[in-house]
Each structure stands twice: as structure tokens, then as C-alpha cells.
Amino acid sequence: MVKIHKILIANRAEIAVRIIRACRDLHIKSVAIYTKPDCECLHVKIADEAYQIGSDAIKGYLDIEKIISTAKACGADAIHPGYGFLSENYEFAKACEEANIIFIGPKSEVIYKMGNKNIARKLMAQNGIPIVPGTEKLNSYSMDEIKIIAEKIGYPVILKASGGGGGRGIRVVYKQEELENAFDSCKREALTYFKNDEVFMEKFVINPRHIEFQILGDNYGNLIHLCERDCSIQRRHQKVIEIAPCPSISDNLRKTMGVTAVAAAKAVGYTNAGTIEFLLDDYNHFYFMEMNTRIQVEHPITEEITGVDLIVRQIRIAAGEILDIEQSDIKPRGFAIEARITAENVWKNFTPSVGKINEYYPALGPSVRVDSHIYKDYTIPPYYDSMLAKLIVRATSYDLAVNKLERALKEFTLDIRTTIPFLIAIAKTREFRRGYFDTSFIETHLQELLENTQDCHQENKEEVIAVIAAALQKIKKGK
Incomplete structure (x- = not known):
């Protein structure tokens, strides 16, 4: 060590x-x-x-x-x-x-293998891990050949950058007429963001749930999972709210997926913290999607239900410490939910908000956690990802966790445009409260969510200021 x-x-x-x-x-x-x-x-x-x-x-x-x-x-x-x-x-x-x-983190060769989605798919298939029907890289094929492949797989299909991640380099194609433009734009985006324009194709699983398993392994072959997270609440392939454990799968399915996740990580000789991501369809068939060879944004909810500090464990494993936790030690306590609070104007198509924070009061209370880098008088720069904070809550039941999330979001105070009102609208929906939703949830309910998102922020303040200014002007004229 x-x-x-x-x-x-x-x-x-x-x-x-x-x-x-x-x-x-x-x-x-x-x-x-x-x-x-x-x-x-x-x-x-x-x-x-x-x-x-x-x-x-x-x-x-x-x-x-x-x-x-x-x-x-x-x-x-x-x-x-x-x-x-x-x-x-x-x-x-x-x-x-x-x-x-x-x-x-893991060894460089492991990052290479799992970072290239073509290699990762092939490796998983060789080790009996279920994968979505699809192809290897298509760049050397003609468009006519690509169209034939898409017809064989069956529309809709999804084009993905081999070196992609974070929602970039992805195009869903529903009919042949869309394929060529989608392929070209996918390649361009892949080259811009990942310096690798390799693109492959998969069958697009319609309205799946996005279920991922947290993996932790040492340098001596000990490897476990720390339960799953449901990351199905997404907008444009970007996660918005995550839940641990998933409130809508059975214990048997959870066990099967967990065993498969560990097998997938062992197949590549994985060490340190990572995540195996699955797509789960309506028939409870699950497919390997990708492996993230790093700590995830949503790692706090796993920490909350397991009591394991993942960052501390990453450091100790990297220093050569033996993992002293066995799979049987992992017993989730209640439910945890994370909401990503971003500096975006929901009412203007989620455009970024920037500027100085003059008022900041993060939510507090029992089993409420805020991970953030902002503070009063901090000026939000326009150059980076728009996430300002992660609000994490934990409770003994899923229903109580949703209640706590809603309460904490309402208490969270920032004097700039954020997605907080939109997150509250999500938390109030029947589907979210029941725990039954898929990756199409926000897209399908967007209009309803926007209608139920109460704009109690800047425009109201500006209106009040305008009224006061007009009243003062009248008084001044009266004098």
C-alpha cells in the first residue's frame, strides 16, 4: 500500500x-x-x-x-x-x-477499451453480457450499405459516436429519409467533441428505463456493486433527476442485473469506481449500454443509501487498499433522490443563465444534502456546464423521499434563473410520485410540465419594480 x-x-x-x-x-x-x-x-x-x-x-x-x-x-x-x-x-x-x-481511476487500457463503445460492445458480447442489436463502426461503409443495415436492424435506430458520452454524438433515426443527414451530423459532432468521428448503429429501444449499477473494485480482484440508480428522467439524453434504488423493479430483477453488472466489470478487469449502464425495456429485458470509467455526477445518492463514501474509497483503492466490503454487506437504506439544479431559463427553451448571485440559500434539514461550488456574490461564468448544485434527499420510503425533494426544492433560494420550478413540477406529477416513468417522460410531458412550472422569479420582480417606478413617477409629477 x-x-x-x-x-x-x-x-x-x-x-x-x-x-x-x-x-x-x-x-x-x-x-x-x-x-x-x-x-x-x-x-x-x-x-x-x-x-x-x-x-x-x-x-x-x-x-x-x-x-x-x-x-x-x-x-x-x-x-x-x-x-x-x-x-x-x-x-x-x-x-x-x-x-x-x-x-x-482504472488503468489506461481499461479506459481505452470501455471508452470505445465498439470495443466495449464486442467485449461484452464475448462474455455473455446482453447487448442491444447493432453494428461495429460504419465509417468505411457507403450510405447505401448503411441504409441496408438499418433496414435489417429495423427502424427506429440510433447512431452513436464510438468515443462519445454525456449525451453528445447521438442521433435517433425513425425513417430512411433521415439517415444520411443524421449520420453526417453525428460524425461532425463526434469529431468536434471527442476528436474521433467513428459512428456505429444500434436498434433504438423505444422508451426504455435507464438503470445503472455502481461498481467498486480493488487491485486484487475483489469487485462488488453498490445497488442501482434509476436515471430515466432525462432531457435530450442529459440526466435531470436520479433515484437510488430504482422504485419500479423487483428484487429478483435487481439481483440479476447486479450480478450481470459485476460480471461485465470483471470481464474487463475493472478497478476503482465505475458504472455499468443498462437499458431496460417494457418486458424487463435489459441490455448493456456503456460503462463509465469514472465517478458519476449522481454518485451521492448511492452514498446516501449505502453509507459508503465513494470518493474516499476511490482514493484508498488507488493507494492499494484491499476492498473490505463484500456484496452481502451492501443493504440499501431507504431511498435517495438527486435533482440537478442548473442555471437555465426554462421559459426560453432552457437557455443558459449567467451573472452574479446576490441571494443564495441552499435547502437544509434532516437527510438533505447539497453538493455545490457556488456562494453568495459568485458570478456564474458563461463558459461551462450550467449545473450549479445537486440537491440530494434521503428518506425511509420513496413516497417520503419525493415529499422531501419537493419541500427542499421550494426552500432552495437563488436570485437567478434556474430549473428549480421545473424540477418541482416533475416532482408533483403522478408518474414520478408512483416511480413509473421512462426516458421519454420529459419529452412526452414537456408542455404539461411547462404549464405547471410556476414562474415566481425574475419577471415577477421586474414587474413589481416597474409598478413601483411608475407609481413614484406619478407622485413626482403630482408634486
Whole structure:
């Protein structure tokens, strides 16, 4: 086992803050990196050390050479990649390994295999893991050949970037006339975001549930799952609300999926924290979708129901500690729900909101947790993902957890446009309260949700100010 003294966090904002706090719990020094627009971000303020790695908002967080050299210069033993940016970049993990810096995550070759969805699909199929019917990469095929393949699979089909993730590089095609444009745009987006324009095709499972299993494995072959999360509440392939455990599957199905998830992780020799993601159809048939070789945004709800600190475990496993938890030790306690609060104007097609936060009061109370990087007087920059905070609640039953979520969302105060009213509208729906919904939920109910989303924010304040100003003007004229 290796003693880790200092960890550089190759990320920003909420996840960087989360990792810094785990470092403090373990009495490990933390190092933040930041680009110029992020100089006032909370992770920079609370880390033991902080270093600017560039002026451009994004490029610094993707500069492998600069990050490695910064880690060496400050004497960091290890690097935690968080999620996003370089977290699933096998070249970054390999660069850490070559520099004798501990990469807090799986080995670079595992990231490579599971990061390329074609390789991952083939590997899963070889190990008896159910996969959605589909193809390997299609880039060398003519469009006429691709059309024939799509006809054989059967519409609708879904085109995916081989190196994709985070909802990018995905196109659903319902008829042949849409295929060529969808294929070309999918390739362009894949090249832009992943520097890899490989695209493959799968049968599109209509209105599935998105169920994922948290995996944890050490360097000695011990590997378990920590129950599942239902991530079906999505908008444009981006998760909005997540629940652990899934409120609508049987214990038998949960056990079968869990065993399969562990088998999938063992097939690739997985170590550290990761996630096996499945699609579950109306007939309770489930299919491997992908593996995320990093910590997930929604990891807190797993922590809440299992009592396992996943970031701390990541660090200890990376240091060579043996996993002292067995599968039989994992017994979920109640239900936990996470709502992602984003700086978006729901009434203007979810356009991003930016600006200074003058009023901030996060929800509090028993079994209510807020993971965030914002604070009063913080100015939201326009360059990054719009997520401001994750509101996490836990209760003994799913019904009570939904009640607590609704209460906490109503108490959460921010004086900028956010998705909080929209999240409240979701929590009030009959389907959500019953726990029966699929990935089409928001798309299918969008108009109804928008109608039930109470706009009690900026426009109302502006209206009041306008009325007061008009009244003062009348008084002034009267004088």
C-alpha cells in the first residue's frame, strides 16, 4: 500500500469541491487547478494549493502536459480526474502512469477499451453480457450499405459516436429519409467533441428505463456493486433527476442485473469506481449500454443509501487498499433522490443563465444534502456546464423521499434563473410520485410540465419594480 500525501484535482467546480473535502477527511493535501475565468470558483478558494493553468476557460483543463507538469512541480502523488474533461481520456491516465503519478481511476487500457463503445460492445458480447442489436463502426461503409443495415436492424435506430458520452454524438433515426443527414451530423459532432468521428448503429429501444449499477473494485480482484440508480428522467439524453434504488423493479430483477453488472466489470478487469449502464425495456429485458470509467455526477445518492463514501474509497483503492466490503454487506437504506439544479431559463427553451448571485440559500434539514461550488456574490461564468448544485434527499420510503425533494426544492433560494420550478413540477406529477416513468417522460410531458412550472422569479420582480417606478413617477409629477 502506498501513502498518498497530496492529490491534484484535474477538474473544477462542484466535483472538485467534493474531492477536496474527501482529501480533508483523509488528511491529504489538495491541489486545485483553474483557468483565468475560474479564479473565484469555490474549489480554488478551499484547496490547500491552487495553480492557474491557462487563460482560456476550457483548454487548460484539457492540457495533459500542463496538468502533469503542475502535479510534478507541486509534489502531488496522485491525480483525481473527477468527471468530464479528461476523466475518461486513456492518454491522460497513461501519462500519469508514465510520470509515476497515481491516477485515481482504472488503468489506461481499461479506459481505452470501455471508452470505445465498439470495443466495449464486442467485449461484452464475448462474455455473455446482453447487448442491444447493432453494428461495429460504419465509417468505411457507403450510405447505401448503411441504409441496408438499418433496414435489417429495423427502424427506429440510433447512431452513436464510438468515443462519445454525456449525451453528445447521438442521433435517433425513425425513417430512411433521415439517415444520411443524421449520420453526417453525428460524425461532425463526434469529431468536434471527442476528436474521433467513428459512428456505429444500434436498434433504438423505444422508451426504455435507464438503470445503472455502481461498481467498486480493488487491485486484487475483489469487485462488488453498490445497488442501482434509476436515471430515466432525462432531457435530450442529459440526466435531470436520479433515484437510488430504482422504485419500479423487483428484487429478483435487481439481483440479476447486479450480478450481470459485476460480471461485465470483471470481464474487463475493472478497478476503482465505475458504472455499468443498462437499458431496460417494457418486458424487463435489459441490455448493456456503456460503462463509465469514472465517478458519476449522481454518485451521492448511492452514498446516501449505502453509507459508503465513494470518493474516499476511490482514493484508498488507488493507494492499494484491499476492498473490505463484500456484496452481502451492501443493504440499501431507504431511498435517495438527486435533482440537478442548473442555471437555465426554462421559459426560453432552457437557455443558459449567467451573472452574479446576490441571494443564495441552499435547502437544509434532516437527510438533505447539497453538493455545490457556488456562494453568495459568485458570478456564474458563461463558459461551462450550467449545473450549479445537486440537491440530494434521503428518506425511509420513496413516497417520503419525493415529499422531501419537493419541500427542499421550494426552500432552495437563488436570485437567478434556474430549473428549480421545473424540477418541482416533475416532482408533483403522478408518474414520478408512483416511480413509473421512462426516458421519454420529459419529452412526452414537456408542455404539461411547462404549464405547471410556476414562474415566481425574475419577471415577477421586474414587474413589481416597474409598478413601483411608475407609481413614484406619478407622485413626482403630482408634486
